[in-house]
Amino acid sequence: MDSTSPDSESEPGGGAGRSLDGTSTEPAAPPGGPATYFDGLSNRRQTVTISLANQLVMRSADNFVSWPYVDIRRVDGPSGTLRVSCLSASPLARLEIRDAALADALIARCVQIDENRLTRSGIARIVGWSLAAAASIVALVLVVLPRAAERLTPLVPPAMERHLGEAAVVQIHALFGEKACSEAAGQAAFAKLVTALRQPAGLDDSIASEVLDTPIPNAFALPGGRFFLFRGLLDKSNDPDEVAGVLAHELGHLKHRDNLRQVIHNGSSSFLIGLLFGDVTGAGAAIFASRAMIDASYSREAEEAADSFAIDVMHKLGRPTRPMGELLFRITGKEDGKRPSLWGSHPLTEDRLARMRAEDRPASGPPLLSAEEWKALKGICR
Template identity: 30%
Template sequence: MRSTSDPIEIAFSAHFQDGNLARLRPIRVRVAGKDAEGALIVIDPANGRELAQWPTADVFTVPSRRDTIRIGREGAPAGARIIVEDPSAVAVVRAALPGLGRKRNADKRRQMGLIGLSSAALVAFVAAYLVGVPLLAGRVVSVISPAWETQVGETVAEQVAEIFEAQGGFEICDPDPDSPGNRALSSFADRVLQGVESPFDVRIAVVRSEVANAIALPGGRIYYFSALLDETRTPEEFAGVLAHEIGHVVHRHSMEQLVASAGTGLLVGFVLGDVTGLSVAGALGVMLVDSNFSRRHELEADRFARLAAERMQFDVSGLADLLDRVTGEDAFAEALALLSTHPLTEDRRAALAARTPVPPRVPALTSAQWQAITEMCGGPVPAGAD
């Protein structure tokens, strides 16, 4: 029987994000050395090349689904992750690296110790919150860590699914991250975010739903609903909407809106580290049903989309074309959630049209990428692919 002092030498399959690009890449991970003194060695399975080496003393777990382990590293870029989803590999990691759990528990103990020191500040902050947090939401968000916002986003995503399931269903059309459609979405997000400082991993999913909408959740999740995809005729229209939603993620608009509309429950959750209970549930309903992004939010997201389009040389006016066309269909527009959160005003259209001279336009997506995306929910391929 191996003693606890013997070095560990195991390997398993996982996915890797380096923190600079949003895309996932398949990897092999070799765990070498003893728990507190070893390292996670990230290897490209295609050529055996070492991509990274993470000392086990520096790694920690990131909140994730119960059947998944997401590992981060102190000192690495904020979005750097090793993601373990295979059940057998998850069991191996838990057995081989018990220090992951100890580190998480130590962090929780430190957090609980801060509660006593934060009590007086909490009273004053709650008072300020009741008076004017909607006016101060941007500043509040600036002190919320991206890691905590990502936790909030995961909880919000679960509640979005529950809300839409109660209204007729919620289904991710293509859950395979390595499918052609999802690779096209990931590639587009990487290009939009090139040179942009953002701590979030943008994760785009196409969702089967009769609600024509596209939404950005706190922490980087974006949903493009199939009813809107059915109305989207060209890659440029699709790219314009996605770039706009990525702009909401980069500027943290969803978190700001959630702070502004949630009441004191979210603030208490922030101090106590609770993002799974009632502190978020009430705010989510308000955000989805009654609350619109502000004029400033929409103009900021439009500007982000326009600048991304100029850099990538595609025509962002497709976003305005899509909204104009859909608003002209009276029966459809009555149920169009996108229009309540994305009103197309004349100044927004002017902002989208205001561009500096650029070289000749290029397609926002290749024809193969566009076809793969439009087929994610099993629907027909719209016209307009180049």
């Protein structure tokens, strides 16, 4: 008869029993306790009991989930709570443990729990790369894009250039409304003045021009051969030669395709800056490019070249160049001391006036408009 007592009998697998000195040899139960589980498929919060055996096991009345320790990663959670996810589970699945001892026991088993967690050095690397990317975009905008625009401009077909100009007209009407000046005699005088300028400028009759009833003293050109004159500039003009010089300057921008070059440069620049700040669609670039055409803020070199073009046109017509400089000076006023001439993106008005005076010649050609035609042009918006 076997006299071995139940206490000395080993359970299958050699688990439970007592040693010779009477102490228990039953293995310690794995750590465990309550936790909160989110399956990542619904917003339901599940209370589970976890145990830390060969892997993390989560049990509830209607669920059983196990996660390998090697796949467990820490994610951000509230203070005093360990929140983890699992690489081999649903991407949104989360387990939250509030018991500090149980959390420490899990952390001890998950040797790669902080593998993807950002450290200070990791954050520094991200900031460094972000600053490098921003610096690269700035370098592109300031150095690369101007050269690229210079090379790309001659490659753009005239039909596409005209299409860009028509798109900008929509912005013009949105800004200034339907304020085209259409008094018949004034229109005839304006057409005569534009035709007189167009021929020595070497431009064909596809050039389209318009006077807008707005008090802003300005004129600007659009890609494809369209330019606008504002009533405000007519109001400040004393004779046709003043207006003709300004219009010849704008025809110079058209001849040199400065407005198209500006669109390529500014549109590309705003697109890159938009990407930097999250405008991935480039919608801001399109709006910026259209506004840039209207603002007509050309480079210093382009403005000087357009002035040279205007001077040449006025010389061919036998008309003086000084009136153009005097009109510009009258509109903008004295700018001496406001900014260094070398650093300005445009020639200063004083410098331009001095040049127009230096290049001035006595009138040798017929007046561009008669006194009656000049009066009609001044009243074109009435």
